[in-house]
């Protein structure tokens with residue numbers, strides 16, 4: 001078993017496949033026997049919904065403001081080995097409230113620390129952009145996975161993403177090509193560009209499959225929803241790559 005660690009899933013552009021990556025990587029790690037906590041860092045709560053959880057009164061927001069201990073707010077899901085710290089829209093308020101407090105940059109890291117005693121891996125899903133929540137997620141993480149679809153704007157934002165990863169002093173596990181398909185010239189061109197420019201840093205590849213949307217809508221990782229699909233297989237391969245990646249801890 002790899003050392004306990006906290007992995008942030010990042011990308012600056014919304015719709016890059018971050019949440020799909022976070023939820024399904026968690027499913028694959030859980031299916032391989034790891035205990036995994038998914039921390040939903042996006043006020044829109046897509047990872048929470050994607051793991052079949054309807055958020056109640058306890059969410060990441062209450063944990064962040066110190067109203068409740070993370071161990072009380074984390075919830076088990078139907079996916080083996082996977083728990084989630086849900087997000088609600090309240091979390092959007094934390095983007096405004098928290099920076100008024102001294103030392104806000106490390107608040108998430110401190111609040112999530114107890115998860116290290118309970119889970120082998122913590123995965124933090126982040127909202128789009130470079131806001132307070134994304135900054136805190138990078139500060140809390142030891143490692144990061146960057147999601148990148150074959151799309152001009154996503155590929156164009158990669159140097160900025162990598163710069164913020166470097167500034168945060170987090171180890172890049174890899175850039176994961178998401179929604180991989182070469183049906184259009186645009187997708188083929190940007191897949192090729194990703195391989196040429198970032199080949200040594202690419203890890204795994206997630207195909208574009210409607211079944212991944214179905215799984216998210218059903219509230220299950222693909223490894224539970226359709227364990228024999230090629231999409232599930234892609235996440236099992238990615239999970240192996242993540243577990244084999246060297247750790248800083």
Ligand SMILES: Nc1ncnc2c1ncn2[C@@H]1O[C@H](COP(=O)(O)OP(=O)(O)O)[C@@H](O)[C@H]1O
Pocket residue numbers: 011013014015016017018019020021046128147178179180206207208209210212213216
């Ligand atoms: N590999 C994929 N194949 C098909 N649809 C995908 C894939 N990855 C993501 N999607 C869909 O694309 C949309 C954006 O993905 P999401 O994971 O929510 O991105 P982000 O969290 O970066 O905003 C969602 O509707 C999701 O279901």
Ligand SMILES: [Mg+2]
Pocket residue numbers: 018019020042046125126127
């Ligand atoms: Mg998302």
